[in-house]
Amino acid sequence: MDILAAFSNIAGGFGTALSPLNLMFGLLGVTIGTAIGVLPGIGPALTISLLLPLTYGLDPTPALIMFGGLYYGAMYGGSTTSILVKMPGEAASVVTALDGFEMARQGRAGPALATAAVGSFVAGTFATFMLMLLAPVLVAITLGFGPAEYFALMVLALTTVAGLSMESPARTMFSVMLGLAIGTIGIDLQTGQARYTFGLPSLLGGIDVVTAAIGFFAIGEVLWAVASPEPPAETTALRGAVRMTRDDWKRSWPAWIRGSLIGFGVGVLPGAGATIATFLSYATERRASRTPDKFGSGMIEGVAGPEAANNASAGGSLVPLLALGVPGSGTTAVMLAAFQLYGLQPGPLLFAQRPDLVWGLIASLYIANVLLLALNLPLIGLWIRLLKVPRPILFSAVLVLSSVGVYAASNNAFDLIVVWFFGVLSFFMRRGGFPIAPTVLGLVLGPLLEQEFRKALAISIGDPTVFFTRPISAVILAAACVSLMWSWFRRGRGSGSALTHR
Amino acid sequence: MKTPLAALIAGVFGSAYLALAFRITTPSTGYAFVGPRAFPIIVGLGILGAALWIWRSPMNFAAPPIDTRRLVAAVGLFALYALLFERVGFLLSTIPTMMLMSRLLGSRSPLRDAIVAAGLTFAIYGMFQTVLHKPLPQGWLG
Numbered sequence: 001m002d003i004l005a006a007f008s009n010i011a012g013g014f015g016t017a018l019s020p021l022n023l024m025f026g027l028l029g030v031t032i033g034t035a036i037g038v039l040p041g042i043g044p045a046l047t048i049s050l051l052l053p054l055t056y057g058l059d060p061t062p063a064l065i066m067f068g069g070l071y072y073g074a075m076y077g078g079s080t081t082s083i084l085v086k087m088p089g090e091a092a093s094v095v096t097a098l099d100g101f102e103m104a105r106q107g108r109a110g111p112a113l114a115t116a117a118v119g120s121f122v123a124g125t126f127a128t129f130m131l132m133l134l135a136p137v138l139v140a141i142t143l144g145f146g147p148a149e150y151f152a153l154m155v156l157a158l159t160t161v162a163g164l165s166m167e168s169p170a171r172t173m174f175s176v177m178l179g180l181a182i183g184t185i186g187i188d189l190q191t192g193q194a195r196y197t198f199g200l201p202s203l204l205g206g207i208d209v210v211t212a213a214i215g216f217f218a219i220g221e222v223l224w225a226v227a228s229p230e231p232p233a234e235t236t237a238l239r240g241a242v243r244m245t246r247d248d249w250k251r252s253w254p255a256w257i258r259g260s261l262i263g264f265g266v267g268v269l270p271g272a273g274a275t276i277a278t279f280l281s282y283a284t285e286r287r288a289s290r291t292p293d294k295f296g297s298g299m300i301e302g303v304a305g306p307e308a309a310n311n312a313s314a315g316g317s318l319v320p321l322l323a324l325g326v327p328g329s330g331t332t333a334v335m336l337a338a339f340q341l342y343g344l345q346p347g348p349l350l351f352a353q354r355p356d357l358v359w360g361l362i363a364s365l366y367i368a369n370v371l372l373l374a375l376n377l378p379l380i381g382l383w384i385r386l387l388k389v390p391r392p393i394l395f396s397a398v399l400v401l402s403s404v405g406v407y408a409a410s411n412n413a414f415d416l417i418v419v420w421f422f423g424v425l426s427f428f429m430r431r432g433g434f435p436i437a438p439t440v441l442g443l444v445l446g447p448l449l450e451q452e453f454r455k456a457l458a459i460s461i462g463d464p465t466v467f468f469t470r471p472i473s474a475v476i477l478a479a480a481c482v483s484l485m486w487s488w489f490r491r492g493r494g495s496g497s498a499l500t501h502r
Numbered sequence: 503m504k505t506p507l508a509a510l511i512a513g514v515f516g517s518a519y520l521a522l523a524f525r526i527t528t529p530s531t532g533y534a535f536v537g538p539r540a541f542p543i544i545v546g547l548g549i550l551g552a553a554l555w556i557w558r559s560p561m562n563f564a565a566p567p568i569d570t571r572r573l574v575a576a577v578g579l580f581a582l583y584a585l586l587f588e589r590v591g592f593l594l595s596t597i598p599t600m601m602l603m604s605r606l607l608g609s610r611s612p613l614r615d616a617i618v619a620a621g622l623t624f625a626i627y628g629m630f631q632t633v634l635h636k637p638l639p640q641g642w643l644g
Binding site: 054057168169170171173174176177178180181184188190191192193195196219222223225226227228229390391392393395396397399400401403404407408411413416417419420423424427430431432433434446449450453454457458461462488 | 508511512515516519522526527528529535536537538539540541542545546548549551552553555556558559561565566567568569570572573576577580581583584585587588592596599600601603604605606607608609614615618619622623626630634635636638639
């Protein structure tokens with residue numbers, strides 16, 4: 001591992017990230033990110049989808065820096081409402097509410113918010129550092145990859161989504177396959193044949209990923225909000241200063257470190273996501289504690305660990321996205337769509353062709369962490385006020401912004417029908433216990449998967465054993481099989497999870 | 503959703519998707535080892551596999567109660583908005599849609615909703631016209 005090269009590259013990256021324009025977009029990203037983290041129901045995937053059509057005219061570097069900051073910011077902001085209102089802004093902050101809200105009830109909201117913010121900073125910085133070191137190593141390894149290996153990698157990403165899903169693996173697998181199916185709509189680029197277009201000329205160009213993502217995430221969320229009664233919020237006031245005692249620091253440090261390691265490790269795995277990282281971290285803290293029975297009654301470790309884990313997983317999930325071009329979560333799938341929108345394909349070539357962008361983005365994540373720490377703790381009162389925005393106004397605004405964004409991208413009212421259709425589909429999928437993010441992931445990866453599949457077979461002159469005779473491809477596909485079998489045996493009998501509703 | 507129903511829906515969708523995959527025409531000429539229907543067939547089989555897996559994985563999943571009337575009204579309102587957006591124009595279709603949607607979302611302050619809807623709609627219109635240079639449809643006002 002050439003650490004010196006990484007440091008030299010990151011120095012160049014800081015040059016890019018610290019330009020006034022990029023710094024401004026970074027600040028905008030972390031501010032929006034924190035706000036959406038605070039607001040329940042509005043997640044980073046939804047917001048990036050909404051912002052994408054508005055950033056068409058921008059240079060890719062500031063736009064992607066903004067999305068990176070937004071992703072990190074959402075992870076920071078999610079803890080605030082978990083601790084003070086017991087209404088997690090993100091699924092990844094559900095665990096934080098267990099002990100965080102109890103701490104707030106005992107008048108210790110300040111230390112809970114402080115350990116969440118400092119832990120997020122520590123974990124975010126650690127994850128960005130690891131991203132900086134690990135991504136070039138992965139890039140060097142994958143330079144020798146051909147279509148068969150890329151095909152295998154994407155299969156692994158999709159099977160891991162089901163294997164590590166917090167919901168039913170069977171229903172998650174259906175969601176993934178549905179995304180792949182939607183991705184086949186339109187003209188086949190190799191032969192010019194129309195597929196699943198039902199005679200509609202507007203479908204010949206295929207389903208635009210951004211349109212589908214807005215339908216699934218934004219419109220689906222609006223319909224969910226309309227149909228569900230407003231959840232009663234249990235609120236505690238913020239009393240005292242947002243600072244930790246010496247004992248709080250002593251208890252938080254090990255939890256931050258464990259949370260950072262777990263979060264980054266889980267984040268790098270495609271499909272695992274921040275939620276599973278927080279649950280794992282919480283379980284680890286309980287096991288490591290001398291008083292595990294006290295968890296749930298206001299233990300600071302129960303806030304420090306999971307909050308570090310969810311931020312580290314955000315950094316971790318950028319490793320496969322940037323180095324391999326393979327997203328592992330809903331948010332990174334939408335970020336891949338953002339790259340593609342600008343005519344860029346993350347992966348080894350991007351590191352060679354646009355080092356300014358890649359290293360600028362990584363450097364901006366360090367800056368985002370510092371900005372978030374500065375924005376979060378002193379301005380906590382301001383963020384809490386956001387919760388006073390009436391739900392009807394918030395969601396009707398999301399509806400309008402979604403529609404305008406989709407229309408502006410194509411100047412075609414047909415896309416509004418498409419977005420409406422996916423919104424309704426998204427609602428009923430959630431009602432049926434089918435997670436949404438894997439469908440968007442499948443939709444983003446589907447066309448790439450098919451392309452690599454066909455390229456590999458073209459190179460092997462139609463020999464399908466190419467996927468098993470090339471050693472790396474065979475190993476990755478074997479891992480995909482193990483992942484599927486693991487989920488079959490582990491939860492073959494299935495269990496539901498309320499997380500599908502988040 | 504109960505397991506048998508979820509599996510049935512997944513199975514019906516997978517079968518329909520697979521049947522349509524077989525109807526994709528493969529060109530008689532051209533150089534391609536894999537035709538346009540190969541990948542859809544694999545995906546169709548995958549969907550049927552997932553349906554079978556759902557069938558074999560009973561799940562105690564109880565969706566929370568919903569307000570069906572509001573949902574139907576919101577779905578209908580958005581469909582109407584999508585259909586009228588270009589014809590009636592952005593301003594004239596968006597303001598009433600936003601007000602009605604706020605009402606469906608539980609708002610009981612029509613005046614506030616009207617002010618917010620008009621303010622936000624004009625702000626978005628102005629931003630698209632002047633900053634983003636992407637004119638929105640003017641419809642009846644054009």
